[in-house]
Structures are given as C-alpha cells and as structure tokens.
Amino acid sequence: AQRVTQPEKLLSVFKGAPVELKCNYSYSGSPELFWYVQYSRQRLQLLLRHISRESIKGFTADLNKGETSFHLKKPFAQEEDSAMYYCALSPGDDKIIFGKGTRLHILP
Amino acid sequence: KAGVTQTPRYLIKTRGQQVTLSCSPISGHRSVSWYQQTPGQGLQFLFEYFSETQRNKGNFPGRFSGRQFSNSRSEMNVSTLELGDSALYLCASSLSASVNEQFFGPGTRLTVL
Numbered sequence: 615a616q617r618v619t620q621p622e623k624l625l626s627v628f629k630g631a632p633v634e635l636k637c638n639y640s641y642s643g644s645p646e647l648f649w650y651v652q653y654s655r656q657r658l659q660l661l662l663r664h665i666s667r668e669s670i671k672g673f674t675a676d677l678n679k680g681e682t683s684f685h686l687k688k689p690f691a692q693e694e695d696s697a698m699y700y701c702a703l704s705p706g707d708d709k710i711i712f713g714k715g716t717r718l719h720i721l722p
Numbered sequence: 723k724a725g726v727t728q729t730p731r732y733l734i735k736t737r738g739q740q741v742t743l744s745c746s747p748i749s750g751h752r753s754v755s756w757y758q759q760t761p762g763q764g765l766q767f768l769f770e771y772f773s774e775t776q777r778n779k780g781n782f783p784g785r786f787s788g789r790q791f792s793n794s795r796s797e798m799n800v801s802t803l804e805l806g807d808s809a810l811y812l813c814a815s816s817l818s819a820s821v822n823e824q825f826f827g828p829g830t831r832l833t834v835l
Contacts, residue, residue, distance in 0.1 A: 658812065658826040700765060708819045709778040710755070714764035
C-alpha cells in the first residue's frame with residue numbers, strides 16, 4: 615500500500631538550531647515526492663519537490679531510496695518557519711497522497 | 723492571476739442533508755483535485771478531474787461525488803451527510819497532471835450537526 619508517514623505531530627526547535635522534519639514513504643516504484651507548507655491563516659502551498667533538487671527558503675530535502683525517506687532539513691531555523699508541513703507522494707498516476715503533517719514550532 | 727476560489731467558505735448542515743461545494747481553478751488550469759482535511763486523518767484525497775473527466779478517486783464512499791464543467795470549474799457533492807463528514811474541504815488546481823505544482827484554495831469548512 616502507498617503510504618506517507620510523518621512520525622512527529624509536533625516539533626519544537628529553538629531559533630538558529632537545525633531543523634529536520636522526518637518523512638518516510640511506502641511505495642515499491644519510483645515516486646515523486648513533495649513537501650507542502652501551510653503558514654498560519656494562509657493556504658497550503660508547495661515548498662519543494664524532489665525532482666527539482668532545489669533549496670527553497672533555506673530548506674532542502676534528499677530522497678533516500680534505500681531508507682524510503684524524504685526528510686526536510688534546514689541548517690538554521692527562523693521564527694517565520696513556524697508552520698504545518700506536509701510530506702506528499704505521487705505514485706505516478708496523477709494522485710497525491712499526503713502524510714498527516716508535522717507542526718513546526720520555532721522557539722525564540 | 724486570481725487564485726483558486728471556493729464557495730461557500732463556511733457551511734452548517736444537519737445529518738441526512740446533502741451539500742454542494744464549488745471550486746473555481748486558476749485561469750488556464752485544467753486539473754482540479756479535492757481533499758478532505760480533518761485533525762485526525764490529515765489531508766485525504768477525494769478525487770481529481772481533468773477536462774471534465776474523473777481521472778482518480780480516493781477511498782471514500784459513493785456519497786461523495788463530483789463533476790467538472792467545460793470551464794474547468796468543479797463541484798463536489800456529499801449526500802446523506804454524517805457527523806464524520808465535518809471537515810475542511812480543499813480544492814487544488816494545476817495546469818495539467820495533478821503531480822504538477824498544485825495551487826490550493828482557502829477551503830470550505832463544513833460542519834454537520
């Protein structure tokens with residue numbers, strides 16, 4: 615079964631500390647993976663996708679096929695990073711499966 | 723460009739009633755997807771439409787249905803509402819396949835009493 619697991623419901627990190635939001639997926643093929651973010655009172659929006667291999671707002675995510683993971687990382691957390699983060703997987707059939715999300719809280 | 727719009731923004735219904743939600747995608751976008759968001763289950767895929775055809779469907783009962791019009795606007799219908807249908811219903815549009823970047827609407831908050 616195709617599944618996305620985000621093991622942490624809430625992650626609290628001090629400003630300036632490194633951030634790592636975990637995402638594990640279950641899929642036998644080569645999925646396309648995404649991170650979406652929802653800031654307070656704003657719409658859900660795409661943060662980055664693994665195929666682009668880019669850094670957005672200082673965040674990067676590396677696909678590890680061996681560990682079936684796609685963790686989101688940032689070396690130095692900023693207060694404006696506080697938001698809800700969703701990892702998502704597309705198995706290639708134009709469907710997207712979301713994880714349950716992790717709320718990132720940056721402490722001052 | 724105007725973003726994805728959803729109407730109404732808030733809705734209160736009682737058990738057994740039916741409801742229709744509307745989504746207008748970004749101009750030029752042909753794919754519209756619907757999601758149900760709840761605190762317990764997170765974001766769950768309902769269905770996706772492209773050029774008036776349903777291409778994908780999630781694991782929801784037949785009470786949940788949708789359609790897309792020739793102008794790409796989409797509607798979602800839920801019949802015989804249950805308390806558990808209370809949720810935020812999100813619509814997202816993308817240019818072609820839904821795996822492209824999806825742009826989300828603000829959602830419709832449905833409360834079933």
